[in-house]
Structure formats: C-alpha cells, structure tokens
Amino acid sequence: MQRGFATSEYRARLKAAQLAMARHDFAALLLTSEPDVRYFTGFQTRFWESPSRPWFLVVPQEGELIAVIPSIGEPLMRRTWVEDIRTWSAPDPFDDGISLLTEALRNVAGAEKIGVPSGLGTHLRMPLADFGRLQSAGLTFSDDAGLMGQLRAVKTEAEIEKIAQTCTIAGRAFDRMGEVARQGAKLDAVFRGFQRLLLEEGADWVPYVAGGAGPHGYSDVISPAAPDPLRMGDVLMLDTGAVWDGYFCDFDRNFAIGVPARQTGAAWDKLLEAAQAGLEAAQPGAEASDVWRVMAAIVGSGEEAGRLGHGLGMQLTEGLSISPRDHTVLEEGMVITLEPGIGTADGMMLVHEENIVIREGGAQILSPWANGPMPVI
Numbered sequence: 447m448q449r450g451f452a453t454s455e456y457r458a459r460l461k462a463a464q465l466a467m468a469r470h471d472f473a474a475l476l477l478t479s480e481p482d483v484r485y486f487t488g489f490q491t492r493f494w495e496s497p498s499r500p501w502f503l504v505v506p507q508e509g510e511l512i513a514v515i516p517s518i519g520e521p522l523m524r525r526t527w528v529e530d531i532r533t534w535s536a537p538d539p540f541d542d543g544i545s546l547l548t549e550a551l552r553n554v555a556g557a558e559k560i561g562v563p564s565g566l567g568t569h570l571r572m573p574l575a576d577f578g579r580l581q582s583a584g585l586t587f588s589d590d591a592g593l594m595g596q597l598r599a600v601k602t603e604a605e606i607e608k609i610a611q612t613c614t615i616a617g618r619a620f621d622r623m624g625e626v627a628r629q630g631a632k633l634d635a636v637f638r639g640f641q642r643l644l645l646e647e648g649a650d651w652v653p654y655v656a657g658g659a660g661p662h663g664y665s666d667v668i669s670p671a672a673p674d675p676l677r678m679g680d681v682l683m684l685d686t687g688a689v690w691d692g693y694f695c696d697f698d699r700n701f702a703i704g705v706p707a708r709q710t711g712a713a714w715d716k717l718l719e720a721a722q723a724g725l726e727a728a729q730p731g732a733e734a735s736d737v738w739r740v741m742a743a744i745v746g747s748g749e750e751a752g753r754l755g756h757g758l759g760m761q762l763t764e765g766l767s768i769s770p771r772d773h774t775v776l777e778e779g780m781v782i783t784l785e786p787g788i789g790t791a792d793g794m795m796l797v798h799e800e801n802i803v804i805r806e807g808g809a810q811i812l813s814p815w816a817n818g819p820m821p822v823i
Contacts, residue, residue: 502547683796
C-alpha cells in the first residue's frame, strides 16, 4: 500500500476547513499539535517527542498554509506540499518563533478572530507565556468551535485504508501470540515479545501496549506489566495501539491459558454479544450514546460501565466517546472502537475491543472480528 497522500487529498482538506472557517467567521486557525499539523501538511516525524521545540501551522480563511517551524524541520517540511515555510533557530529562550508567528497571524487575520482547538482531547503545545505574548500583540483568539475535531472525525477512503492496514498488521501479530505467551512466561516478557511481533509484521512503531492477566480476568487495563508468570487458568489480554503510516489501530484480544473456567466463558460470550449489538447499532444518524446503550444493556453496570469505545485515527483516542452523555451523531466515514467490558469475579474483569467504520447500510469491520470460544494458549 502506498504511503502518504496525494496533494489533492490535502487540498481537499484545506478547502473544507476554509469553508467551515467562513461559516464561523474565523480569519485563521492556529494549530500547534502533531496530528492537526500533519492533517493538513503530511509532515510526519517522531521529533515531536522533544518538548523543547514548538511547531506552528497557520491556516488562513483564504490562501495557502503557513508553516512557522524550527529550522531543523525545514528539509522535511520542504518535501510536503507546503510552500510558505518560515523558520527560526530553536530553541530560542528569548523569542522561540513568536515574532515570526505574530507577523504571520497579523498578515492573514489582523484583529479578526483566530480559532484555536480548545475542547476535550486538545492541548496547546506551546508555553503559556508565549501564548500570552501572542494575545498581548493585539491578536484575537477564540475556541475553534470544534471545527478541527469535526473535520478529522470523518475519514476519507484513503485514511480508512491506512487504519485497515494497521488493523491487519496487528491481527497478524495476534495470530502469533503462541510464540511469546505460554504457561510460565513472564507478563513483562510477553509484552515485549508482542511489540516485537507487531514490528516484524510491519508496524512502524508501537506507542501503546496495555493489558493484564489473572484468574477470571484482570483488575485493570493500564498498569505496566509485572514480571509475574502466566499460570494455568489465567486470562491474558493484550491491547495495542500500533501505527502504520501515521494511523492507529486500537483493539485487544483475550487468550485463555489452558481451558477457561465456565464463568469466564460465559462473560466472554456476553462481550461478543455486546460487540455485535454495538456493530448493528452503529449506523449513520445514531448517536454515540445509542451505541453505548445497547452494549451497556448486555454487559450491565449501567453508567458505571463507563466509556465503551471512542473515535480512532491519527490518535489512539480522538473525538467522540461511546458513553451515555456523548450525543455526537454518527456519520458515514467515522472510525470508532467498540469496547465493552464486564465484571467477572473478585474485582476482575474482561474487556473486548474492535475497530469499525460507519457506513450507510451497516458498519464495516476493520479489525479481524473475534468470534467463537476464547482462544486457548
């Protein structure tokens, strides 16, 4: 599969953004986070891991993008379709790109409104003091009214293909779990081995691996793996956010170490039933809360069931939550996870997760859908 996108894809994204900006009376958008900058430019680098350098993208209501970036990123940005690239030698403790950015924003916005992503799941990736300098320069900033989130929520076919490719890679790694997991294997070694399998199967990197193991399930799904050996009767779960060409998958798989207990098997059947119900409910026009409701009715716990899925794309979690309070209307092209969880015994639980894309006539499955009895190692 081809990496990257055609320039026409980025031009279409910019045009859609500019039409939305006109409706909200934004003269420009100021973007500072990696996925937002990459969404319009294709600028992809792990150098964002360094917190000492900010990166800025100005999206004007009319005209072309303006990248205001550290000089170390200029050669890579020149390989994208962006032509207006303004750089400084960073990090600069006295003026870390703020003068350049102020000039760019004044030129395209003047005193008019500049949108900045400000809602749930966003962050301002620049020093607060420097943002204060921008505000004191006479520039007018406002919440972007969810504009960026709405643009990114509905994926193009090219984006969906990349997510599907990442799911395929992770599926092949899960198929090889018997190579790294067995009775007596230490959980932390299993985690490392699973990451190796993901890389061998083609993942570019593995930013996220979580999971757990224990009799009848696990007590949480976010703790670091301990060097505890897998025992007969345990359930092992691994959840991955692997990346291929900048797009995540996010699904898990459960494995029984030996034949699972009857109680565990019954809980597993409920999870599969809930995921199927969520799949059928995930139709264009339905709300995220509708999908939550049908899954929560099966796994129980009412609102204590928490979030049972979320949006997915350039970030492991983005956009909507499958929760009782999220009334986001599902649209064709949205990629989401279905993640029902169920309590088992003694504070333990099982969690199951799949990835789908919303389609007219029925959601399309992206992850290799689990069915039948829990796999046994």
